[in-house]
Amino acid sequence: MIESIGIVGAGTMGNGIAQVCAAAGLPVVMTDISDAALTRGMSVVSNSLERLVNKQKMTDADRQAALARITTSTDTAKFSTCDLVIEAATENEDLKVKILKDLCAKLQPRALLATNTSSISITKLAAATDRPDRFIGLHFFNPVPLMALLELIRGLQTSDDTHAKAEAFSKRIGKVSITAKNSPGFAVNRILCPMINEAIFALQEGIATAEDLDAGMKLGCNHPIGPLALADMIGLDTMLSVMEVFYEGFNDPKYRPAPLLKEMVAAGHLGRKTGQGFYSYGK
Structure with a gap:
């Protein structure tokens, strides 16, 4: 049984994972390299829970109880x-390998170890640990408190017991899980990112404007957000990195990154985080 959670990283994904675990009644230890990062992460959690209270989706007592379950530290x-x-x-990848190697000596022997990577090989990361059979990919989606999906990725050595415990953990925190084998992009990004890349090719070729391409996918395919607006949200540098992983991993030209995507990244137009991508967001 998984009854206590440790999280490395208090950024967008880390603090989101901490929130859903704590709200589900699990004690959480969240670490980062600085107290300032931990303070920012806890502020995000507190504000997110406050919004749930204001929307009457949580009581204030439950909010306070969830916050009390999260302990922060710079010491893993x-x-x-x-x-x-x-x-x-x-x-x-290099950072994750370093973190995972450092963690192993600090964990109890039976503890499970997981990564929230969206593209790096689970088998490769597992090999950097002392427990590849107890290692699994837990790919949460952003924003973690709102997105229902948890993608479970089995490495070559991930045991059935580890996978079963990961499924039970997913249910415990209110997520619906799907399972994918270790392959570039796993299941969701394997479909999503080439679709976005194809939309960039269509824009590059003048098939339609960015606005019309996005409107077409929203109104014609019932997507909540168009592929180009989604690319801006993900970050065009991240999109390029994922497509390069696909291109290298499969050696298949259908995964080649769109030249316009490369141009946008070279120009520093990375989407929302820089204020300019396929759309302008100001400062």
Whole structure:
């Protein structure tokens, strides 16, 4: 049984995971490299829970109880009693490998270890640990408190017991899980990112304007947001990185990144985070 959670990283994904775990009644230890980062992360959690109270989706007593279940620290040794530790650091393979190697000596032998990566090989990350059979991908979607899906990714050595415990954990925190095997992009991004890339090709070729392409997918396919607006939200640098992983991983030209995507990234037009992508967002 998973009854206590450790989370590496207090950024957007880390604090979102901490919130849903704490709201589900699980004690959480959230770490980051600085107290300032932890303070920012807890502020986001507090504000998010406050909005739920204002919408009458949570009582104030439950909000306070959830916040009380989250402990923060800059010391990963605090994970020593956790049943499951989730690495939710920046999407950088070398950094993740370093974090995972460092974590192993600080965890109890039976603890499960997971990564929130959206593109890096689970099998490869598992090999950096002392427990590849107890290692799994837990791909949460942003914003974590609102998105219902949790994608479970099995590495080559992930055991059936680890997978079963991950499924039970998903239910415990109110998520619906799907399972994918270890392959570039797993299941969701394998479909989503090439679709976005194709929309960029269509824009590049002058098939339609960005506004019309997005309106077509929203109104014709019932998507809540158009692919180009979604690319701006994800970050065009992230999109390019994922497509390069696909292109390299499959050696198939159908996954080649659109030249316009490369141009946008080279220009520093990365989407919402820079104020300019396929749309303008001001400062």
